[in-house]
Amino acid sequence: MLQAIGLTKSYPGVQALKGVGLTLQRGEVLAVIGENGAGKSTLMKILAGVQTPDTGSIEVDGRLVELPSVVEAQGLGIALIHQELNLADNLDVAANIFLGRERVLNGLIDTRRHLAEAKVHLDSIGLDVDPATPVGLLSLGQQQLVEIAKALSVDARVLIFDEPTSSLSSGEAANLFRVIRELRSRGVGIVYISHRLGEVKELADRVVVLRDGENAGELQRSEIEHGVMVRMMVGRDLSQFYAHVPQSPGPVRLEVEGLRTAAHPEHAVSFRVHAGEIVGVAGLVGAGRTEMLEALFGVTPAVGGSVRVGGVASRPASPEEAIAAGLALVPEDRKRQGVILQMAVRENVSLAALRRDSRRGFVDRAREEGLAAAMISKLGIKTPSDRQVVQFLSGGNQQKVVLGKWLALKPQVLLLDEPTRGIDVGAKHEIYRLMEELAKEGVAILFASSELEEILGLADRVLVMHEGRITGELSREAMTEEAVLHLATDTLKVD
Amino acid sequence: MRKILGISALLLVVCVVTAALSNSFLSAYNLENLIRRTALFGIISIGVAFVIVTGGIDLSVGSVVCLVGCGVPWLLTTHGWPVPLALMMAVVASVGIGLFHGLLITRLRLPPFVVTLCGLLLYRGITRGFTRDQTVGFGAEFKGLRLLSTGEIPIPFVSGFSIPAPWIFLLGVAIAAGVFLNRTVYGRHLLALGSNEQAARFSGINTGRMTMLAYVISSSLAGLGGLLFVLDVNSAQPVDFGNFYELYAIAAAVLGGCSLRGGEGTIVGVIVGAALMQVLRNMITLVTTHNNIEFAIIGAVILSGVVADELVRRRLRRA
Numbered sequence: 001m002l003q004a005i006g007l008t009k010s011y012p013g014v015q016a017l018k019g020v021g022l023t024l025q026r027g028e029v030l031a032v033i034g035e036n037g038a039g040k041s042t043l044m045k046i047l048a049g050v051q052t053p054d055t056g057s058i059e060v061d062g063r064l065v066e067l068p069s070v071v072e073a074q075g076l077g078i079a080l081i082h083q084e085l086n087l088a089d090n091l092d093v094a095a096n097i098f099l100g101r102e103r104v105l106n107g108l109i110d111t112r113r114h115l116a117e118a119k120v121h122l123d124s125i126g127l128d129v130d131p132a133t134p135v136g137l138l139s140l141g142q143q144q145l146v147e148i149a150k151a152l153s154v155d156a157r158v159l160i161f162d163e164p165t166s167s168l169s170s171g172e173a174a175n176l177f178r179v180i181r182e183l184r185s186r187g188v189g190i191v192y193i194s195h196r197l198g199e200v201k202e203l204a205d206r207v208v209v210l211r212d213g214e215n216a217g218e219l220q221r222s223e224i225e226h227g228v229m230v231r232m233m234v235g236r237d238l239s240q241f242y243a244h245v246p247q248s249p250g251p252v253r254l255e256v257e258g259l260r261t262a263a264h265p266e267h268a269v270s271f272r273v274h275a276g277e278i279v280g281v282a283g284l285v286g287a288g289r290t291e292m293l294e295a296l297f298g299v300t301p302a303v304g305g306s307v308r309v310g311g312v313a314s315r316p317a318s319p320e321e322a323i324a325a326g327l328a329l330v331p332e333d334r335k336r337q338g339v340i341l342q343m344a345v346r347e348n349v350s351l352a353a354l355r356r357d358s359r360r361g362f363v364d365r366a367r368e369e370g371l372a373a374a375m376i377s378k379l380g381i382k383t384p385s386d387r388q389v390v391q392f393l394s395g396g397n398q399q400k401v402v403l404g405k406w407l408a409l410k411p412q413v414l415l416l417d418e419p420t421r422g423i424d425v426g427a428k429h430e431i432y433r434l435m436e437e438l439a440k441e442g443v444a445i446l447f448a449s450s451e452l453e454e455i456l457g458l459a460d461r462v463l464v465m466h467e468g469r470i471t472g473e474l475s476r477e478a479m480t481e482e483a484v485l486h487l488a489t490d491t492l493k494v495d
Numbered sequence: 496m497r498k499i500l501g502i503s504a505l506l507l508v509v510c511v512v513t514a515a516l517s518n519s520f521l522s523a524y525n526l527e528n529l530i531r532r533t534a535l536f537g538i539i540s541i542g543v544a545f546v547i548v549t550g551g552i553d554l555s556v557g558s559v560v561c562l563v564g565c566g567v568p569w570l571l572t573t574h575g576w577p578v579p580l581a582l583m584m585a586v587v588a589s590v591g592i593g594l595f596h597g598l599l600i601t602r603l604r605l606p607p608f609v610v611t612l613c614g615l616l617l618y619r620g621i622t623r624g625f626t627r628d629q630t631v632g633f634g635a636e637f638k639g640l641r642l643l644s645t646g647e648i649p650i651p652f653v654s655g656f657s658i659p660a661p662w663i664f665l666l667g668v669a670i671a672a673g674v675f676l677n678r679t680v681y682g683r684h685l686l687a688l689g690s691n692e693q694a695a696r697f698s699g700i701n702t703g704r705m706t707m708l709a710y711v712i713s714s715s716l717a718g719l720g721g722l723l724f725v726l727d728v729n730s731a732q733p734v735d736f737g738n739f740y741e742l743y744a745i746a747a748a749v750l751g752g753c754s755l756r757g758g759e760g761t762i763v764g765v766i767v768g769a770a771l772m773q774v775l776r777n778m779i780t781l782v783t784t785h786n787n788i789e790f791a792i793i794g795a796v797i798l799s800g801v802v803a804d805e806l807v808r809r810r811l812r813r814a
Contacts, residue, residue: 299697323699331697340691342758351687351698358680405698 001026001189002047002078002158007056009042014394014424016042017053018213024158024189029180031192031200034210035233035428035451040193043210044160047191048080049073078158079151085143089136094118096135097150121149125179141172148179159183160191165199166285170489177203195450197226211235212424230453244436246460246476250275252311253444254327254413256296259305263291264468268305271463271470273413273444278435280459281448282484288468289448290332293415297329298322310412323352328406330399332417332448338402339390346372346386348401353408375404380430396427403434414438416447420454432458452481464488498752498804499764505800506771509778517781523656527647529777534661535644535723537769539740540747541672542716544765545709547748548676549689550757551600551607553710555614556717556744559589560737562618563721568631568731578640582722589718590711592618597707615741623733632730644726661723665766668716673762685709690758746797747772 002024009017017039024030034040045051047058049067058065060076067073070080087096094114103110103117118131127145135143144164151159161180165173180190180203194200200207207219209232217232219225253275258268269292273279281289295302298316307315309325316322319329331337339348350357350368357367372386379400383393390398399419406414416435420428435458439445449455455462456479464472464487472487514520539556546553563585570581592614599610633641646660676682688695688702696702720740725731751768753760775796779789 297697318701319697320699320701329697336691337693337697340687340694340758342690343687347683347687351683351695351700354680354683361679361681363678363680363683 001061003059003062004043004047005057005059007043007046007053007058009039009046009051009053016213017046017056019056020210020213020215021056022191022208022215024191026157026189027184027187028205029184029190029192029203031194031204031207032210033194033197033200033207033229033233034216038210038233039213040210041162042213044080044162044191044193047073047158048078048160050080074154074156077154077156078160079154079156080160080162081144081147081151081164082162085140085147087135087143087146090134092132092134093122093129093138093146094131096146097121097131097153099150101154117153118149121153122146124152125149125182126175139172141168141175144168144172144176145179148183152183156188158189158191160193162193163195164192165194165196173199197229200224200229201226209233234453244278244458247276247439249277249460250442253309254296254446255306255308255311257306257308259292259295259307260303261288261291261295261468262300262303264288265303267468269465269468269470270305271473273446275412275442275444276439277460278439278445278447278458280455280462281446281465282452282455282462283448283465283488285450286467287465287488289465290417291468292465293329293417293446293448296322297327297415299329323409323411326412328352328409328411328414330402330406330414330416330419332421334395334398334402334421339398341391342389344387344389345376345381345383345393345401348390349375349386349404349408352405356409371408372404375401375407378407379404379434394424394427396423396430399423399427399431400434403431407438411443413444413446416445418449419447420449420451428454452484455479455484456481499761499767501804501807502750502752502764502767502771502800506767506774509771509774509796513774513778513781517778520777520781525777525781527656527659529773531644531659531661531727532776533766533770533773534659534665535720535727536740536743536747536773537665537766538661538668538723539717539720540744540751540765540769541668541762542713542720543741543744544748544751544753544760544762545672545685545712546607547745547753547755548685548757548760549706549709550692550755551706551709552611552745552755553596553713553717554608554611554741555592555596555618556713556720557737557740557742558615558618558622559592559714559717560721560724560740561731561733562592562622563589563718564725564736565622565626565631565731565733567722568633568725569626571637572631572633578637585718585722586715589714589721592718593711593714594707596714597710600710601703601706619733626733628733630730630732633726634729641726641729644723661727664719664723668719669762669766672712676762681705681708686758688757743772744769746793750797750800 005021006019007017008019020039020043032040046053049070049072052068058067065076088099097118098114103113115131122129122131125145125148127142127149129138129142135146164176168176184190192203201224204224205221207224207229209216209229211233216235219228251274252272254273257270260268283289294300296307298318298321301317302315306313309327312325314325316325335341346368349372353371354363357364369386376383376386381400381404382397390401420431435445460476462474462479462484463470464484466488474483519525539560543553543556567581567585570576570584571578596610596614599605600607642660644661647657648660649657684700684705688700688705692702721737747768748760748765749755750771751764753765775793776789779792780786
């Protein structure tokens with residue numbers, strides 16, 4: 001019922017899709033998998049009319065269609081359930097379902113009809129909430145079901161789910177799967193994007209694998225196998241992809257004792273990272289990884305506990321203090337927290353070291369240029385010149401600019417939060433290589449990642465978090481996907 | 496750079512048109528006066544530009560001009576304060592106002608629009624209160640002090656035309672501001688914070704302190720402007736002295752290439768913007784018989800300038 005052929009799409013600095021195709025049948029759950037940067041999100045946005053492809057065609061029921069906007073896509077029965085839900089918290093469930101298509105009686109909104117019709121749609125997917133409840137009072141899982149009800153209210157025949165379980169509890173996820181199966185039996189076509197291969201195996205009738213903006217293969221129901229999917233996604237053997245050489249750890253560089261974050265003040269976390277060591281932090285979304293890193297870096301100061309960097313007590317109250325203590329953070333949201341998009345590579349790289357390199361408050365231009373040149377060559381930043389505006393670099397090169405900004409300060413401890421999110425496979429590989437190199441130079445590295453393969457491939461040790469606590473620590477020998485996931489979901493206590 | 500060229504071209508066009516329509520435009524008296532006004536408005540516009548570069552706004556400028564412009568002659572004449580003490584008071588008041596705004600904006604996280612809008616009401620109201628709405632002025636006294644604004648610097652070998660003293664102040668302020676913004680670490684931090692506050696903070700920049708600094712610079716230059724304005728015109732009425740000056744200043748900054756989204760702006764551009772505003776006002780006075788449409792003309796010109804800029808920018812982006 002839905003077919004896409006030869007879709008391409010490029011953004012400044014990145015070719016996100018290089019000719020991707022897929023077909024979707026009625027009453028089918030089609031999983032689309034691939035690493036970050038493989039082009040999944042771009043493909044979905046094109047199918048939902050959020051973005052238009054550079055070339056390629058889309059057919060619905062065998063008819064060639066254009067999807068210039070979300071409205072057109074919805075008119076053809078295609079709806080996208082976003083990763084970040086698009087609901088107005090302050091409006092009630094019924095108002096959200098009919099947002100933009102309000103039923104009107106005598107020029108006023110017909111609230112009674114809204115409530116009645118909303119109730120029908122909610123019942124059809126088994127969501128038992130009063131349609132007059134403000135959406136902000138619902139759990140995330142319930143809000144997602146409201147989104148689905150909203151899509152069904154416009155007679156959606158194709159539902160696209162983008163990482164729907166990333167912020168759901170396991171109970172909520174199970175309920176979502178029930179609803180998805182129910183929709184499938186009604187003939188709705190479902191495109192399901194997920195990183196979680198377990199879910200894919202449980203739910204999908206067919207799997208399309210994307211890699212670097214191209215189709216990397218397709219698996220039928222009987223062929224869906226964890227190892228097969230990973231191999232197709234990565235395109236090479238993992239052992240080759242992550243050439244990790246464990247270092248013999250040096251002295252303790254970071255010592256965290258009873259640290260309590262503002263987000264989870266009831267739990268205290270403690271751990272150590274040695275010089276030359278790469279320690280991974282694993283956990284589901286909402287496990288408190290980012291909060292912990294941001295507390296260590298003083299972004300949102302910790303409410304209790306002690307932090308020692310290189311043996312010196314310092315619980316930073318601001319990033320300024322954290323940097324002075326020898327910490328550096330490559331933050332989660334590269335474009336908003338990592339780089340200044342409108343500024344040049346040179347100015348971004350020198351930003352943190354600017355005061356140190358200044359002469360009586362004046363920018364030392366020669367040193368600034370020297371620093372930028374050094375980082376561009378050391379990190380292999382692909383840019384026409386150090387005056388190029390960072391906005392026009394690819395994600396991977398932007399991330400290298402962030403790394404360069406910190407390496408200029410020679411930090412003792414490097415914190416990284418999802419360092420390879422949204423960058424292509426080649427650049428990921430280079431970031432891994434740089435992390436290895438820094439460890440070799442004696443930097444203590446602590447990195448949080450949602451990609452288990454990355455942690456298993458790169459880390460000497462892993463700390464697993466769940467709801468603000470460290471539920472366990474695994475050495476490289478004990479690190480398996482199952483062991484990490486058990487700790488991350490806290491379904492099994494491992495001593 | 497392209498923006499400065501565009502606005503300079505517009506300034507030139509308006510000058511040529513005005514000169515063609517009015518004989519008195521190019522007279523020495525008119526030009527001197529124009530330069531004097533441009534210098535005065537340039538000073539307060541540069542102040543506002545600092546705030547705009549951080550992505551904020553300062554609506555209190557006109558009222559600070561009123562507070563200092565009325566307060567200084569009031570202290571000197573009504574209360575007989577010595578000159579240094581009165582000037583000190585003016586500095587304390589304008590720096591204090593900037594700190595007050597900055598603290599409310601960075602510590603309490605109040606929106607700059609609201610904080611400075613309340614400032615606009617507050618300082619004018621306070622001035623009207625302590626002066627009892629009476630006109631204040633220097634009369635025939637303080638000639639020496641008034642030279643700061645009314646003085647003229649002769650140009651060697653040129654007779655009949657001299658440089659108005661406020662131009663020296665503008666030059667000093669502009670050079671200091673330009674060097675600060677483009678050459679110092681703090682200036683870079685200010686631009687970084689205006690472009691992306693979060694990334695600036697994550698890079699170890701004390702964004703709160705830099706924001707406060709911007710508001711202090713804005714109200715300090717407004718205070719300096721207020722003093723020079725009143726020294727120039729000799730007397731001030733609290734009810735309308737400095738009225739709408741914040742809007743002239745903001746318009747000059749925006750015309751001069753400051754983005755209201757922050758992170759963008761040059762000092763030279765702001766001065767050209769301020770000059771354009773003054774030439775426009777001058778043109779209306781000289782060419783038309785009804786001054787009452789002044790606002791309409793200024794509004795229309797600014798709007799068309801901004802629209803043209805946006806259209807050119809879009810075309811460039813597509814190309």
